Amino acid sequence: MIRGTVVIDRERCKGCGLCVGVCPHQLLQMESGYNARGYHPVQLADSAGQCTGCGVCAVICPDVVFSVYREGRVKR
Numbered sequence: 001m002i003r004g005t006v007v008i009d010r011e012r013c014k015g016c017g018l019c020v021g022v023c024p025h026q027l028l029q030m031e032s033g034y035n036a037r038g039y040h041p042v043q044l045a046d047s048a049g050q051c052t053g054c055g056v057c058a059v060i061c062p063d064v065v066f067s068v069y070r071e072g073r074v075k076r
């Protein structure tokens with residue numbers, strides 16, 4: 001299985017929520033706190049290591065919040 005992760009620049013996030021709906025593993029959620037711009041930024045909730053680094057969140061985000069990392073290999 002391909003493993004990955006994302007790093008979120010929470011100060012760039014405007015809390016639009018677009019990314020939350022597109023993650024195939026439902027790993028993104030809004031923080032209850034606020035960033036310096038007054039928005040609830042998104043956070044990664046991936047304690048089980050399910051992120052594959054697919055990059056869909058980064059593609060849909062209009063504010064370049066995500067850096068996507070991907071490693072590993074496909075197990076057959």
Ligand code: SF4
Binds near residue numbers: 004025050052053057
């Ligand atoms: S890279 Fe893919 S699996 Fe990981 S948080 Fe983004 S949409 Fe979800």
Ligand code: SF4
Binds near residue numbers: 042063
């Ligand atoms: S799509 Fe981008 S700006 Fe919108 S909530 Fe997700 S990370 Fe924040």
